[in-house]
Amino acid sequence: MFIIKEFELEGRLGVIKTKRGKVETPAFFPVIDPLKQLVSIKEIEEIGFDQIITNAYLSYKRFGEKLISEGIHNVLNFDKVIMTDSGAYQILEYGNIDASQETVMNFEKAIGSDIAVILDKPTGDVNKLDAEKSVEETLKNAYEAVKLKDDKTLWVLPIQGGRYLDLIKRSSEESAKLPFDIFAIGSPTVFLEKYSYKTIIDMIATAKNCLPPEKPVHLFGAGHPLIFPFAASLGIDAFDSASYALYARDNRYMTDYGTERLEDLDYFTCNCPVCSKYTPKELMEMDKKERERLLSMHNLYVIKRSINRTKQAIKEGRLWEFLVEISRYRPEAYEALRSLSKYIKQINKYNPRYKGNPRGLRFYNEENLWNPRIINYKTWILTKYLPDEKKVILRQIPKDTRYCMGEDGREVIYYTPYIGLIPYEICGVYPTIQFHYYDPIPIQVERDLINMVRVFIIKMKKLGYDIIVEASYNNYYSHDIGKEAERLKVKVNWK
Amino acid sequence: MFIIKEFELEGRLGVIKTKRGKVETPAFFPVIDPLKQLVSIKEIEEIGFDQIITNAYLSYKRFGEKLISEGIHNVLNFDKVIMTDSGAYQILEYGNIDASQETVMNFEKAIGSDIAVILDKPTGDVNKLDAEKSVEETLKNAYEAVKLKDDKTLWVLPIQGGRYLDLIKRSSEESAKLPFDIFAIGSPTVFLEKYSYKTIIDMIATAKNCLPPEKPVHLFGAGHPLIFPFAASLGIDAFDSASYALYARDNRYMTDYGTERLEDLDYFTCNCPVCSKYTPKELMEMDKKERERLLSMHNLYVIKRSINRTKQAIKEGRLWEFLVEISRYRPEAYEALRSLSKYIKQINKYNPRYKGNPRGLRFYNEENLWNPRIINYKTWILTKYLPDEKKVILRQIPKDTRYCMGEDGREVIYYTPYIGLIPYEICGVYPTIQFHYYDPIPIQVERDLINMVRVFIIKMKKLGYDIIVEASYNNYYSHDIGKEAERLKVKVNWK
Numbered sequence: 008m009f010i011i012k013e014f015e016l017e018g019r020l021g022v023i024k025t026k027r028g029k030v031e032t033p034a035f036f037p038v039i040d041p042l043k044q045l046v047s048i049k050e051i052e053e054i055g056f057d058q059i060i061t062n063a064y065l066s067y068k069r070f071g072e073k074l075i076s077e078g079i080h081n082v083l084n085f086d087k088v089i090m091t092d093s094g095a096y097q098i099l100e101y102g103n104i105d106a107s108q109e110t111v112m113n114f115e116k117a118i119g120s121d122i123a124v125i126l127d128k129p130t131g132d133v134n135k136l137d138a139e140k141s142v143e144e145t146l147k148n149a150y151e152a153v154k155l156k157d158d159k160t161l162w163v164l165p166i167q168g169g170r171y172l173d174l175i176k177r178s179s180e181e182s183a184k185l186p187f188d189i190f191a192i193g194s195p196t197v198f199l200e201k202y203s204y205k206t207i208i209d210m211i212a213t214a215k216n217c218l219p220p221e222k223p224v225h226l227f228g229a230g231h232p233l234i235f236p237f238a239a240s241l242g243i244d245a246f247d248s249a250s251y252a253l254y255a256r257d258n259r260y261m262t263d264y265g266t267e268r269l270e271d272l273d274y275f276t277c278n279c280p281v282c283s284k285y286t287p288k289e290l291m292e293m294d295k296k297e298r299e300r301l302l303s304m305h306n307l308y309v310i311k312r313s314i315n316r317t318k319q320a321i322k323e324g325r326l327w328e329f330l331v332e333i334s335r336y337r338p339e340a341y342e343a344l345r346s347l348s349k350y351i352k353q354i355n356k357y358n359p360r361y362k363g364n365p366r367g368l369r370f371y372n373e374e375n376l377w378n379p380r381i382i383n384y385k386t387w388i389l390t391k392y393l394p395d396e397k398k399v400i401l402r403q404i405p406k407d408t409r410y411c412m413g414e415d416g417r418e419v420i421y422y423t424p425y426i427g428l429i430p431y432e433i434c435g436v437y438p439t440i441q442f443h444y445y446d447p448i449p450i451q452v453e454r455d456l457i458n459m460v461r462v463f464i465i466k467m468k469k470l471g472y473d474i475i476v477e478a479s480y481n482n483y484y485s486h487d488i489g490k491e492a493e494r495l496k497v498k499v500n501w502k
Numbered sequence: 503m504f505i506i507k508e509f510e511l512e513g514r515l516g517v518i519k520t521k522r523g524k525v526e527t528p529a530f531f532p533v534i535d536p537l538k539q540l541v542s543i544k545e546i547e548e549i550g551f552d553q554i555i556t557n558a559y560l561s562y563k564r565f566g567e568k569l570i571s572e573g574i575h576n577v578l579n580f581d582k583v584i585m586t587d588s589g590a591y592q593i594l595e596y597g598n599i600d601a602s603q604e605t606v607m608n609f610e611k612a613i614g615s616d617i618a619v620i621l622d623k624p625t626g627d628v629n630k631l632d633a634e635k636s637v638e639e640t641l642k643n644a645y646e647a648v649k650l651k652d653d654k655t656l657w658v659l660p661i662q663g664g665r666y667l668d669l670i671k672r673s674s675e676e677s678a679k680l681p682f683d684i685f686a687i688g689s690p691t692v693f694l695e696k697y698s699y700k701t702i703i704d705m706i707a708t709a710k711n712c713l714p715p716e717k718p719v720h721l722f723g724a725g726h727p728l729i730f731p732f733a734a735s736l737g738i739d740a741f742d743s744a745s746y747a748l749y750a751r752d753n754r755y756m757t758d759y760g761t762e763r764l765e766d767l768d769y770f771t772c773n774c775p776v777c778s779k780y781t782p783k784e785l786m787e788m789d790k791k792e793r794e795r796l797l798s799m800h801n802l803y804v805i806k807r808s809i810n811r812t813k814q815a816i817k818e819g820r821l822w823e824f825l826v827e828i829s830r831y832r833p834e835a836y837e838a839l840r841s842l843s844k845y846i847k848q849i850n851k852y853n854p855r856y857k858g859n860p861r862g863l864r865f866y867n868e869e870n871l872w873n874p875r876i877i878n879y880k881t882w883i884l885t886k887y888l889p890d891e892k893k894v895i896l897r898q899i900p901k902d903t904r905y906c907m908g909e910d911g912r913e914v915i916y917y918t919p920y921i922g923l924i925p926y927e928i929c930g931v932y933p934t935i936q937f938h939y940y941d942p943i944p945i946q947v948e949r950d951l952i953n954m955v956r957v958f959i960i961k962m963k964k965l966g967y968d969i970i971v972e973a974s975y976n977n978y979y980s981h982d983i984g985k986e987a988e989r990l991k992v993k994v995n996w997k
Binding site: 278319 | 771810833834864944
């Protein structure tokens with residue numbers, strides 16, 4: 008049902024198999040509005056989405072009994088995966104709507120949803136008491152839903168708790184015990200709109216830490232390209248949102264870093280089919296409906312690109328580097344990266360230590376030091392690694408690592424910024440393979456290197472190893488390492 | 503003939519008017535290969551290029567006398583701007599070709615080129631003696647060309663010198679005296695291929711410093727999206743390259759940061775019309791010619807996007823911020839940014855001090871401190887600004903700058919990371935308008951702030967001002983400023 012093809016950080020590439028077809032994850036489900044959809048489902052498919060989500064409640068309002076007699080795939084004329092939301096969000100928006108779990112789930116079964124959300128009680132941005140209520144009520148709903156669900160549909164259980172991490176924890180722990188096919192983190196929309204990515208990161212990490220790793224996890228209402236890679240790095244497998252259409256209604260043009268008002272643009276900064284065909288001015292002069300439709304399409308193309316970049320980065324084992332790059336898109340993204348680094352242990356649980364044939368890593372600043380795979384490697388060097396020989400030499404790495412060489416009777420260990428220490432034998436094994444950085448390195452990165460060398464020397468001395476450090480007067484960090492070694496009373500060969 | 507509409511850093515938005523039509527700069531001229539062009543000129547126009555460049559020598563080989571009888575616009579079926587290269591590059595590639603300046607220029611006139619390069623002697627990656635020879639010979643060519651040129655065509659004089667900055671200086675100084683319409687920096691292709699952006703930055707800055715600012719400057723052979731914003735920031739107005747086609751021939755897929763081999767991609771990380779329609783696998787399975795054509799088109803879409811992003815950033819007065827963002831695309835780009843910061847004085851010559859209605863600035867790290875406009879502002883504060891009142895209070899800026907307030911009888915000056923000091927009266931005037939950064943700020947940024955406050959206090963004390971510093975125990979940089987003020991024996995109000 009859910010096949011994981013590739014792990015990277017806490018994220019993964021996978022396939023959700025439904026009765027109708029498969030969803031390649033991480034996946035984005037565009038929200039189809041049964042009442043006022045401007046971009047046709049055919050166009051959405053052409054943009055590259057093989058799955059959509061729509062609202063069971065609004066669909067019924069729009070299409071009535073036809074949905075049951077013909078099935079939702081026929082009514083919408085879409086033969087790929089359709090997910091239906093129970094309409095709980097409408098309950099949140101319009102107050103209580105009278106519908107029982109049984110009515111809702113039977114309806115979703117009857118219309119032939121491939122993936123269906125049970126009726127839940129979304130949290131929204133409320134006080135803690137109300138948030139707690141939504142957690143408990145959703146759990147009650149869940150127990151009832153377990154009895155009502157069939158085997159053909161994939162059933163989705165929402166996790167509640169809003170920004171209250173203890174509530175998310177309780178909601179996730181209890182939900183994890185129940186036999187649902189997919190879990191979904193509910194209602195982060197309020198935080199997404201404010202770009203409070205830090206909050207979202209905490210919410211996701213808390214939930215994921217309790218949920219079974221073999222189940223897909225969906226994030227409700229996330230529709231901005233900047234959040235996908237961050238959420239995916241913590242193991243979010245699916246997203247849905249109507250943002251592409253809602254922004255367009257407001258003349259808002261999605262960019263990698265946020266949105267722009269169409270009237271503020273002289274040039275399109277994107278090369279999607281819409282932006283390649285029109286200028287901002289031409290769009291502004293169009294009929295409102297047509298402009299809205301084209302802007303919606305542009306927004307979907309931008310979303311698609313972000314999903315693809317995320318997938319490619321997972322595939323290449325470069326997801327952290329990708330996050331470092333996009334952390335320059337806005338300060339909130341940088342904060343999100345910082346927040347992620349709080350969850351290193353959780354992230355490294357499934358993060359592969361080595362990945363086959365990765366391209367060269369690129370290092371810029373301390374954010375690269377937080378790369379969980381590199382932290383993992385350094386921890387291994389400092390806690391598990393013991394040199395074969397009792398004589399150890401610490402040497403600055405040559406510019407071209409192909410010139411790394413071993414020596415008879417002595418263990419050669421290279422020192423280098425960002426990675427720290429590399430024993431000769433594993434030069435060339437990821438993550439100690441090819442890497443690029445600019446010179447001089449930032450202060451924090453040099454401090455990190457010197458600190459690692461110090462800790463290693465102290466340990467080696469305690470274990471009775473004979474250590475020589477090679478240092479150079481002509482290189483700032485090599486010089487500082489030499490000085491540090493002298494302070495530790497280790498022999499230094501100055502060059 | 504060349505109208506500058508907008509300045510930003512040393513770059514500009516402009517319009518080159520030719521006899522046939524206009525070129526909006528910064529502009530990219532796709533190189534049309536008369537012998538083996540796969541993407542049609544019609545398609546190139548549809549991608550969004552209103553100007554092309556082709557080789558006079560190769561065109562003649564392909565089309566013969568027809569070029570003269572019908573004119574190049576009719577033969578190529580393109581009624582927008584056509585630039586012709588004399589074929590000097592072929593001379594560099596294939597050794598000496600027998601053609602006189604007169605033959606070449608008369609041919610370019612006869613076929614109706616809108617912009618024509620005189621016959622020059624390109625430098626390439628040669629030793630200094632040969633480079634010097636190419637400078638002197640090109641200058642000799644130039645003197646001859648002055649006599650031969652007409653008034654209808656825009657004539658382009660190449661600047662030579664390769665990577666030898668003293669030669670570029672001589673070439674530019676002499677060229678600047680001659681009445682050409684456009685100058686072009688020659689043969690940086692060897693450095694572009696190696697991503698030696700630092701070298702290119704030095705070459706451009708040296709040439710631009712000698713060339714008249716009112717003339718457009720072209721950079722030959724630059725065809726990667728990453729170089730455009732850097733070159734444009736130093737005042738390069740036009741580019742040309744065949745890279746889009748050459749890369750495609752090699753199955754190389756352009757990205758923001760470099761190129762990828764098509765076979766290494768599982769997902770397209772771009773959303774141009776080509777990437778939106780096909781998957782990497784589908785392209786791989788195509789007929790070679792068709793794949794090459796589609797890859798060429800993708801590459802052109804990527805180039806177009808970079809040009810547009812550059813233009814929009816110039817328009818918005820955010821070019822430096824854009825460079826900071828893309829400096830994360832590869833370490834060589836970061837080095838280029840560092841190199842740029844060597845030319846602050848030159849850059850600030852035409853860089854507007856203030857720009858109307860800029861959106862909020864985003865700060866990440868010390869690269870933002872190098873923003874020439876901010877350096878300009880800080881220099882002004884430290885050297886020119888004098889408070890109206892003899893009593894001065896230095897106060898931490900409130901989170902929301904709308905709450906900045908003046909005080910009777912005292913000059914309130916706010917301190918804040920990145921910008922430094924902001925007198926109350928100019929709060930809200932660019933660059934002291936809205937800005938965003940994450941907390942805590944990097945060490946270097948805090949040092950910069952404390953240093954600026956120190957220099958300011960010392961100056962104010964010397965001038966007999968009465969200074970009070972407000973500092974807080976609860977904020978790290980405010981605390982450090984308070985401590986610094988105490989060391990300088992200034993009264994500190996601790997909170």
